[in-house]
Amino acid sequence: MTLPDPGAWGAIIAIGAMALATYLCRISGVAMMGFIPLTPRVRRGLAALPGSIVVATVVPLIERLGMAAGLALLAAVGSMVLRRSELLALIVGMTVVSVARAFGL
Amino acid sequence: MTMPEPKPQAKTLITSAGMLLGVRRVSVLMPGIVVFAVAFGAAASAKGLSLFETVLMSAIVYAGVAQLVAMELWRPEWTWGAIAGLAVVTATVNARMVLQGASLQPWFAPYPKWLNALHLFFFTDANWLIGTRYHSEGGRDLGVLVGAGLALWLVWIAATIPGHVLGALISDPRAYGIDLVMPIFFAAMIVPLWRGRRALLPWAVAGAVALVTAKLVDGYAFIIVGSLSGALVGAFSDDAA
Numbered sequence: 232m233t234l235p236d237p238g239a240w241g242a243i244i245a246i247g248a249m250a251l252a253t254y255l256c257r258i259s260g261v262a263m264m265g266f267i268p269l270t271p272r273v274r275r276g277l278a279a280l281p282g283s284i285v286v287a288t289v290v291p292l293i294e295r296l297g298m299a300a301g302l303a304l305l306a307a308v309g310s311m312v313l314r315r316s317e318l319l320a321l322i323v324g325m326t327v328v329s330v331a332r333a334f335g336l
Numbered sequence: 337m338t339m340p341e342p343k344p345q346a347k348t349l350i351t352s353a354g355m356l357l358g359v360r361r362v363s364v365l366m367p368g369i370v371v372f373a374v375a376f377g378a379a380a381s382a383k384g385l386s387l388f389e390t391v392l393m394s395a396i397v398y399a400g401v402a403q404l405v406a407m408e409l410w411r412p413e414w415t416w417g418a419i420a421g422l423a424v425v426t427a428t429v430n431a432r433m434v435l436q437g438a439s440l441q442p443w444f445a446p447y448p449k450w451l452n453a454l455h456l457f458f459f460t461d462a463n464w465l466i467g468t469r470y471h472s473e474g475g476r477d478l479g480v481l482v483g484a485g486l487a488l489w490l491v492w493i494a495a496t497i498p499g500h501v502l503g504a505l506i507s508d509p510r511a512y513g514i515d516l517v518m519p520i521f522f523a524a525m526i527v528p529l530w531r532g533r534r535a536l537l538p539w540a541v542a543g544a545v546a547l548v549t550a551k552l553v554d555g556y557a558f559i560i561v562g563s564l565s566g567a568l569v570g571a572f573s574d575d576a577a
Contacts, residue, residue, distance in 0.1 A: 234416055236415070237414045237415065237416060237419065241413060241414025241415075241419070242385065242389050242414065243389065243392070244414065244419055245406075245414055245418075245419045245422050246389060246392055246393045246396065246397065247396070248419050248420070248422060248423040248426075249393065249397045249402065249403075249406060249422060249423060249426045250393075250396040250397045251423070252423040252424070252426040252427040252430065253397050253398070253399050253402060253426055253427075253430050253433075254456075254457060255427070256427060256430040256431060256433040256434050257430075257433050257437060257456045257457065257459045258437065258452075258453060258456050259434050259437070260433065260434035260435055260436065260437030260438035260439075260441065261437040261438065261440070261441045261444055261452060261456060263434075263438060264437075264438045264441035264442075264445075265441065265445065269442065272571045272572070273571065274442075275570050275571050275573075276567040276568065276570050276571030277438070277439055277441075277442065277567070278570060279535065279538040279539075279566055279567050279569065279570020279571070280435060280438070280439040280563060280566070280567040280570070281439050281468045281472075281529055282526070282529045282530075282531070282535055282538065282539050282542070282566070283538050283539060283541075283542035283562065283563045283564075283565070283566025283567050283570070284432065284435055284436060284439070284542075284559065284563040284566075285522050285523075285525050285526055285529060286526070286539045286540075286542045286543040286546070286562070286566065287542040287543060287545070287546035287558065287559050287561075287562025287563045287565075287566060288432070288519070288522050288546075288559050288562075288563075289519055289522050289523045289526070289543075290543040290544075290546055290547050290562075291546050291547050291549070291550035291558045291562075292519045293519075294547060294550065294551075295550065296515060296516065296519070300515075300516055300519065303516055303520065304516075304519060304520060304523040305523075307520045307523050307524050308523050308524065308526055308527060310524075311524045311526075311527035311528075312527055315527070315528065316364070317364045317365060317521060317524050318364040318365075318367070320520060320521075320523075320524040321364075321365075321367065321368050321517070321520050321521070321524075324516060324520035324523075324524075325516065325517075325520070328516050
C-alpha cells in the first residue's frame with residue numbers, strides 16, 4: 232500500500248498526529264483504571280502515586296538542569312513550607328535561578 | 337460484590353462555583369504558563385512554523401513540554417516516517433499523563449464517559465497538580481478541573497501568539513529560567529502532598545529509581561519508571577498512606 236506523500240499538508244498532519252498521541256495519553260490512564268478493580272492494594276498504590284510522580288519528575292531534573300536549578304527548587308520548597316503560595320514559590324524559585332545563573336553556577 | 341461501597345455520595349458534582357474555584361486556583365500558575373507559552377511561540381517562529389500552525393498546535397496538542405521537544409525535531413519537509421516518529425516522541429514525553437490520569441480515576445469514575453472524554457482533553461500538569469491537591473483536601477466537584485483546564489487552555493493559546501510575533505526577541509528562553517517553571521511547580525507540590533513519614537519510602541524509591549533511569553535512558557522515561565516504582569512500594573507496604 233502506498234500513501235500519497237504528505238507534501239504541503241505535512242506540518243498540519245504532524246500537528247494532528249501529536250494531538251492524537253497526546254489525547255490518547257490523557258485518556259488511557261483513566262480508561263485503564265476502569266478495568267482494574269480497586270482492591271486495598273491498588274488503592275494504596277494509587278495513593279502513593281501522586282507524590283511518586285512529583286518526586287520522580289523533580290529529582291532527575293535537578294541532576295540534569297544543574298546546581299542553579301537545584302538551589303531554585305530547594306528555595307521554592309522552602310517558600311512553600313513557610314507560606315502555602317505557589318505564586319510566591321515561583322517568584323522565589325525564578326529569582327534564585329536567575330541570580331545563581333548570573334553568578335555562573 | 338466483594339466490597340461494600342461506602343454510601344453513594346453526591347455522585348456527579350459539577351458546578352459553576354467549582355469552575356470559578358478552578359479558575360482561581362489556576363490563576364496563580366498563570367504567570368509561569370504565559371512565559372512558557374511565549375517561549376514556545378518564539379521557538380516555533382524560529383523553526384519556520386506559520387502563526388496558524390503554531391496556534392493550531394497550542395490549541396489541539398496543548399502540552400507545553402511536548403510542544404517544545406517537537407520544535408527540536410521540526411523539519412521543513414515531512415515524510416510519513418518522520419510524522420510517526422514525532423507522534424512516538426510526543427507519546428513518550430506525555431506518558432506521565434497516563435499515570436496522572438490513573439491517579440485521579442477514582443474521582444472521575446462516577447461521571448459519564450463522554451464527560452470524562454471531553455474534560456480530559458484539557459488535562460495538563462497544572463490541572464493534575466490542582467486536581468490532586470483539591471481532591472486530597474476532600475473536594476469532589478469536577479467543575480474545578482473543567483474551569484482550570486478551560487482557563488489555562490485559552491491563556492495558553494492566547495500567549496502563544498505574541499511569542500510567535502515577537503519571536504526573535506526571545507532567543508534564549510533558558511536565560512530567563514523558563515525551563516524551570518514546571519519543575520518549580522512540581523517541587524512546590526511536594527509540600528501539600530506530604531503525608532508524614534509513612535509516605536517517605538515510596539517517594540525515596542521513586543526519586544532514586546528515576547535518577548538512575550535518567551542516567552541510563554535518554555528522554556523522559558524516568559518519570560514513568562520512577563513513579564511506578566514508588567506506587568508499587570506504596571501498594572506493597574502495608575501502612576503506606
